[in-house]
Amino acid sequence: MPSDARKTVKKPGRSPLGLRLAAGAGLAFLHLPLAFILLYAFSNEDKSFQFPPPGLTLRWFAVAWDRPDIWEALALSIRVALLSTGLAILLGTLAAAALSRARFFGREAISLLFILPIALPGIVTGIALRSAFNLMTMPFSFWTIVLGHATFCIVVVYNNAVARFRRLSPSLIEASMDLGADGFQTFRHVLLPSIGTSLLAGGLLAFALSFDEVIVTTFTAGQQRTLPIWMLGELIRPHQRPVTNVVAVAVIAVTALPILAAYYLTREGEHVAGAGK
Amino acid sequence: MDPSPAAASAVRFRGVSRAFGAVKAVDGVDLDVAAGEFFAMLGPSGSGKTTCLRLIAGFDQPTAGHIEIFGEAVEGAPAYRRPVNTVFQDYALFPHMSVLDNVCYGLMIRGVGKAERRKTGAEALKLVKLVGMEGRKPGELSGGQRQRVALARALVMRPKVLLLDEPLGALDLKLREAMQGELKSLQHALGVTFVFVTHDQGEALSMADRVAVFNHGRIEQVGTPKDIYERPRTRFVADFVGGSNVIEPALVRRWTGLDRPASLRPEKIVLLADGAAAPEGALGIEGRVDEVLFHGAVYRVELTASEAGRLVVSVPASTGEPPSEGAPVRAAFARDALHLMEAE
Amino acid sequence: MTAFAPSPSESALRRLSDLLIARPGLLLMLLLTPPLLWLGVVYLGALFALLAQSFFSIDEFSGTIVYQPTLATYAELLAPANLDIIVRTLVVALVVTALAALVAFPIAYYAARYARGKVKALFYVAVMMPLWSSYLVKVYAWKLLLAKEGAVTWLVHAAGLTRLLDLWLAAPLIGGPSLSVSYTGMVLTFLYLWTPFMILPLQASLERVPATLIEASDDLGAAPGQTFRHVILPLAAPGLIAGSIFTFSLTLGDYIVPQIVGPSSLILGQAVYAQQGNAGNVPLAAAFCVAPIAIMVVFLALARRTGALDAL
Numbered sequence: 001m002p003s004d005a006r007k008t009v010k011k012p013g014r015s016p017l018g019l020r021l022a023a024g025a026g027l028a029f030l031h032l033p034l035a036f037i038l039l040y041a042f043s044n045e046d047k048s049f050q051f052p053p054p055g056l057t058l059r060w061f062a063v064a065w066d067r068p069d070i071w072e073a074l075a076l077s078i079r080v081a082l083l084s085t086g087l088a089i090l091l092g093t094l095a096a097a098a099l100s101r102a103r104f105f106g107r108e109a110i111s112l113l114f115i116l117p118i119a120l121p122g123i124v125t126g127i128a129l130r131s132a133f134n135l136m137t138m139p140f141s142f143w144t145i146v147l148g149h150a151t152f153c154i155v156v157v158y159n160n161a162v163a164r165f166r167r168l169s170p171s172l173i174e175a176s177m178d179l180g181a182d183g184f185q186t187f188r189h190v191l192l193p194s195i196g197t198s199l200l201a202g203g204l205l206a207f208a209l210s211f212d213e214v215i216v217t218t219f220t221a222g223q224q225r226t227l228p229i230w231m232l233g234e235l236i237r238p239h240q241r242p243v244t245n246v247v248a249v250a251v252i253a254v255t256a257l258p259i260l261a262a263y264y265l266t267r268e269g270e271h272v273a274g275a276g277k
Numbered sequence: 278m279d280p281s282p283a284a285a286s287a288v289r290f291r292g293v294s295r296a297f298g299a300v301k302a303v304d305g306v307d308l309d310v311a312a313g314e315f316f317a318m319l320g321p322s323g324s325g326k327t328t329c330l331r332l333i334a335g336f337d338q339p340t341a342g343h344i345e346i347f348g349e350a351v352e353g354a355p356a357y358r359r360p361v362n363t364v365f366q367d368y369a370l371f372p373h374m375s376v377l378d379n380v381c382y383g384l385m386i387r388g389v390g391k392a393e394r395r396k397t398g399a400e401a402l403k404l405v406k407l408v409g410m411e412g413r414k415p416g417e418l419s420g421g422q423r424q425r426v427a428l429a430r431a432l433v434m435r436p437k438v439l440l441l442d443e444p445l446g447a448l449d450l451k452l453r454e455a456m457q458g459e460l461k462s463l464q465h466a467l468g469v470t471f472v473f474v475t476h477d478q479g480e481a482l483s484m485a486d487r488v489a490v491f492n493h494g495r496i497e498q499v500g501t502p503k504d505i506y507e508r509p510r511t512r513f514v515a516d517f518v519g520g521s522n523v524i525e526p527a528l529v530r531r532w533t534g535l536d537r538p539a540s541l542r543p544e545k546i547v548l549l550a551d552g553a554a555a556p557e558g559a560l561g562i563e564g565r566v567d568e569v570l571f572h573g574a575v576y577r578v579e580l581t582a583s584e585a586g587r588l589v590v591s592v593p594a595s596t597g598e599p600p601s602e603g604a605p606v607r608a609a610f611a612r613d614a615l616h617l618m619e620a621e
Numbered sequence: 622m623t624a625f626a627p628s629p630s631e632s633a634l635r636r637l638s639d640l641l642i643a644r645p646g647l648l649l650m651l652l653l654t655p656p657l658l659w660l661g662v663v664y665l666g667a668l669f670a671l672l673a674q675s676f677f678s679i680d681e682f683s684g685t686i687v688y689q690p691t692l693a694t695y696a697e698l699l700a701p702a703n704l705d706i707i708v709r710t711l712v713v714a715l716v717v718t719a720l721a722a723l724v725a726f727p728i729a730y731y732a733a734r735y736a737r738g739k740v741k742a743l744f745y746v747a748v749m750m751p752l753w754s755s756y757l758v759k760v761y762a763w764k765l766l767l768a769k770e771g772a773v774t775w776l777v778h779a780a781g782l783t784r785l786l787d788l789w790l791a792a793p794l795i796g797g798p799s800l801s802v803s804y805t806g807m808v809l810t811f812l813y814l815w816t817p818f819m820i821l822p823l824q825a826s827l828e829r830v831p832a833t834l835i836e837a838s839d840d841l842g843a844a845p846g847q848t849f850r851h852v853i854l855p856l857a858a859p860g861l862i863a864g865s866i867f868t869f870s871l872t873l874g875d876y877i878v879p880q881i882v883g884p885s886s887l888i889l890g891q892a893v894y895a896q897q898g899n900a901g902n903v904p905l906a907a908a909f910c911v912a913p914i915a916i917m918v919v920f921l922a923l924a925r926r927t928g929a930l931d932a933l
Contacts, residue, residue: 015735022727026816027722027744030751033762033813036772040765091656098652102645110653113660114920119866120922121874121913124668124888127897128907131674134903152665154656170785174336177356177367179383179434182638189382193373205753212755214877231757235764235881248758259753263746354625541814 034252041245060242062171070247073230080142080211080226084149088206089199091150092157100165115159117152125152126219133220140222149213149221153206160202160266201265204258212255227251285348285440287312287470289313293342294494295328302328304494305342310532311349315464317481320491321364321517326474326619329491330440333472335359342511349435357386361378361438362431366446370415370424376402376426377411385435401429414431428463438470445480457484467510478518483508490514507542510619522546522588524615532560537620541593545614548578548600549607561609566600582608626710651842672914675907682900694904698911703892707912710889713804716870717811718819721805721868724812725819730853732820733827736837748824752817757877763810768802771826774800797884807883815871819864827853827862858926866920873913889913 033084042056051182065236129148138144173196176186214228221229227247234244290308303325310316318326330339332344335356344351351359364381369483370379377398384394394610402408405425415423424444431439444455444460461484464471475481482502489499490513498510510514512523521540529539549561559600564582576599590608592599603615641648666742697703718771732744746858751759766772777786789804790796797803830853839850876890887895889909897906 008772015731019727019731019735023731024704024726027747028726029813030816033759033766034751034754037758037762037892065670087659091659094652095656098649098656108925110657114656114927117660120917121667121870121890122908123874123876123893124671124914124926125664127893127910128667128671129663130897131671131903131907135670138906147663151660154660169367169369171367171369172371173332174356175363175365175371176382177336178334178355178361178363179430180384180386181595181776182355182357182635182692183641184634184638185386188623189386190371190735193371208753212753212757214757215874226757228757232877235761244761248755248761250345251755251758255753255755256750259749260746264747349625350623353637357638358625358627359626548636 027266035168037245037252041242041249050137060246063240064246064250067243069225069244070227070230073225073227076224077141077211077227079177080145080149081207082155082208083146085203085206087146087150088157089203092154092159092202092206093195093199094156095154096161098163100162101170115155122152122215123219124217140220140224142220142224144220144222145217145224145226149217152213152216153210156206156209157199157202160198161195162204163221164198167193197265201262204262204265208258208262209254212251218258285312286310286345287314287347288472289343289345290329290332290346290347291343293329293332293336293339293344295325295332296340301494303332303339306496307500308496310472310490312470312488313468315461315484315486316473317473317485317488317530318491319475319478319481319488319518324491325494326476326489326491327442328440328494330363330472330474333359333438334361334440334473335364341590346470346531360436361440361441362434362436363442364424364427364431364444365444368415368427368447370423370426370430372415374414375411376407376413376415376418378424379415380430380433382430387434389608398429399431401433402426404432405429420447420449421456423458424456431469432469436469438472439464441471441473443474443476445475460484465538482518488517488518492517504580508616509540512618512621515618520589523618524585526621528584528616529615531549534616535617537617539615540619541610541615542587543577543589544575546588546590546608546610547603548590548592548599556609559609560615561607562588562604564608566602566604566606569599569602573597580606580608585590617619658932665760671907671910673907675911677904679902686904689914697905698908701907705920706887706889706892709886710873711916713808713811713888714869716808717815718865720808720812721816721819722823722864724816725823725864729820729824733824733830734832748820749815750833751753752821753794755803756814759814760810760878760881763806763813764801767799767806767809767882769799769801771801780850801882802884803883807879810878810882811872811875815868818867818871819861822863822867823860826857826863830856850918859924862920862924862927866924869920870913870917873916 020232041060042058053136069160095114099107099114125148129144129151131145133140168191172190173186176185176190181189189247214226214232217229218232231247231251232242233246234241238244286309287600288308288310290306292369293303293306293308295303302323306325308329312414318329320326328337333346335351337352338353338555344358346361358566371382374382376393378527381394381398384397389397399408399411402411405428407422407425410418410422411425413425418426423433424447427444441460441564445456457480460471473481473485482505485502487501488505490497490505492513496506498514500508503516506519509518510550515521515523519540519542521542524539524541526536526538530536532541533539548574562582562585563583564580566578566580567587568577569575571594574594576594578592578599580590582588588608627639640824641651674686675694676690676692678691679685679686680687728744728748732741734749737743769848773787777783786800788806792798795803797805800806800809834852835848836871838847838852843851874890876888876894879888879891889912892904893909896902898908
């Protein structure tokens with residue numbers, strides 16, 4: 001019987017060589033450029049982008065460490081990302097809770113509204129916010145940056161949360177109420193633990209997104225400099241290229257951590273939920 | 278149908294309807310479940326039985342009518358205020374809590390101290406034979422074990438009425454049969470009113486004290502299993518519950534003078550070879566065998582009878598070989614095997 | 622009231638819970654109001670304020686905005702120079718999207734159909750990392766790579782293909798003085814940036830193609846190419862569309878990449894940026910924005926029809 005079955009299945013899990021080569025080349029294309037950045041951070045050559053670097057040094061890490069402008073930009077970026085993430089978690093979760101199950105008139109339009117900030121080009125969001133601030137004669141501040149960032153971070157949290165809400169069996173909530181828990185107790189003891197990891201994952205991704213954002217930020221920051229704005233300045237009018245290289249490596253390291261953490265958080269959830277499928 | 282009006286029913290429905298838009302899932306249901314009774318709500322999917330259960334539990338509210346639990350009106354009361362608990366079809370165990378925490382959940386919400394609720398929870402787990410599983414997560418249990426946890430979690434609340442929504446539906450046949458007996462004896466020992474929803478007529482008949490048969494949002498008949506099985510009131514009950522033959526009013530009139538359909542149980546018919554005379558006082562129909570299926574203890578013989586249409590006959594295997602397919606036969610049955618149903 | 626009514630000693634929260642459960646519409650409204658207010662007021666409000674400005678014009682002499690409804694700005698948008706920008710951007714976006722689909726497909730297909738367990742997790746991380754890594758760092762990497770003395774030139778030289786590169790750079794349109802100031806360099810950078818956004822939805826939709834379906838097609842005598850065209854491609858379409866929404870939208874809205882890598886002629890994002898910034902012509906910038914918005918609205922409508930929105 002098993003041998004018969006194998007005969008009818010023509011390609012049992014063996015991938016064609018061409019496909020493997022194409023996939024491998026594609027992945028190499030996605031990763032090699034980042035490796036070059038790493039290499040350049042240690043280059044002892046500071047005028048051009050000469051390849052291969054004539055020699056390697058750790059000197060630029062020390063130089064970057066002593067630059068107060070970098071620390072200020074980093075601090076602003078982190079403050080903006082934290083607040084935007086917090087707002088996005090709150091608003092995105094509320095939206096997901098409302099839209100994951102309920103069926104009502106206008107539901108589709110509303111869910112489209114939530115993905116609009118990432119579906120429309122960032123420059124449109126940026127310039128729209130800027131002209132709105134101008135119309136209302138709102139001066140640029142920490143808050144104008146947060147306003148923009150939270151807007152596109154909501155969708156990241158929303159997407160994560162809505163997927164988890166949909167996998168949640170509605171009878172869990174009924175069971176909790178059946179056992180005497182009111183709506184708020186059910187939220188605290190059943191709902192929150194069930195969606196917690198997906199909220200955390202969405203929050204981490206939102207943090208990474210905000211920490212890195214530059215397109216919208218240039219329109220809403222005024223004279224303030226977040227770390228990406230600082231880098232953009234260095235890219236267009238370089239002052240000290242090796243320092244930029246070092247900051248680039250640091251940024252890769254800082255964003256990689258929340259992304260990996262978010263991956264592990266959602267992966268565990270998938271496994272538990274997948275068992276029931 | 279009418280219990281004694283003096284005693285308060287465990288559950289009472291009066292003219293209860295639940296409409297979803299134009300569709301009436303439950304349509305003017307009157308129902309009385311006596312205290313301490315094992316009551317089954319039987320019907321095909323979409324017949325309104327599960328909606329009725331949800332109306333009792335408080336997950337849903339009726340659009341018309343009146344519901345009482347032990348004499349108290351429950352209109353508008355949410356699920357967490359009702360003295361009833363539910364065993365869900367998918368068990369609905371909280372996946373992030375251990376077995377013991379699942380069982381103690383309701384007590385924790387009620388504000389029972391930790392030591393006491395652990396003790397009560399452990400007792401409940403003993404009752405459903407799950408000692409030693411306290412620390413496991415629901416994901417690590419088998420289907421049967423999950424079902425027991427769900428049962429313990431509901432029973433630990435000492436509900437006045439326990440609601441069970443197809444609780445055996447997800448179990449395999451052998452386990453299902455074992456659980457039927459266990460549920461029955463558990464109910465007997467605890468004396469709690471059980472309201473049980475199922476689409477499996479065998480399950481309803483073997484476990485329940487009384488059965489309500491649902492169809493299209495209405496109750497077709499309420500009665501003891503024996504009643505329902507032997508004396509169906511409607512064509513639907515005869516067919517759905519017992520797989521009974523329904524004899525059309527035209528033919529019944531010829532035999533009895535009454536213009537009503539009648540049910541005729543397959544095992545109450547004997548097959549005679551063509552030409553053989555029917556016993557004294559028996560009624561007989563000529564027919565031809567369409568199909569013979571072996572069911573172990575019996576053969577199930579399907580005939581086309583000239584006057585009655587399709588007729589199913591159950592022939593004990595011990596009586597020898599059944600007639601062969603295509604053979605002309607004569608089906609005979611005693612006059613009182615014919616059970617008259619309501620005029621349509 | 623009944624015996625199951627709340628007692629006076631109960632917490633206010635429990636009574637509030639009663640109210641919300643009795644009126645699910647109220648609960649829904651309470652949940653939706655904060656996010657809707659935010660997106661409706663902050664985002665849509667800003668968007669409409671912007672679009673409204675496209676119906677104003679700018680006074681040529683004073684440089685101030687004339688708040689009188691006019692279509693003059695749209696007439697200006699249709700001037701040959703501006704139309705050029707739109708068409709050029711659309712071509713770049715189309716090329717980037719097509720190339721991204723080509724690079725993404727083998728990765729997505731392998732990950733969806735053949736990768737299992739650890740390899741699959743590795744693939745996922747290998748796509749997630751470049752997707753979420755810093756945008757600017759990635760742009761910067763390509764500036765380094767494509768620079769005249771950079772790694773690409775060095776590699777091409779090491780492989781003895783310098784003549785080929787020179788020929789390519791000598792070609793009209795796609796060439797230029799060096800890779801870093803050519804359309805080739807710009808498209809490569811965009812491709813690098815947006816390919817992960819194509820892989821993820823594509824892989825998600827390919828995961829939903831049951832392997833038995835491909836086997837059934839093979840079993841019915843289809844050549845691999847036929848199976849691909851008639852079975853895999855139609856089923857992967859929602860993922861391709863969802864991915865294209867990203868690659869298109871991101872290319873249309875970018876003004877940083879063409880500033881750092883690429884030729885001197887503007888593409889849409891730069892034009893918008895320049896109009897609202899240095900030129901101070903917000904109405905024209907707003908009118909420019911209408912083009913990507915219109916394109917994305919068409920895309921989203923298409924995506925909704927094919928169910929690709931769930932793949933986003």
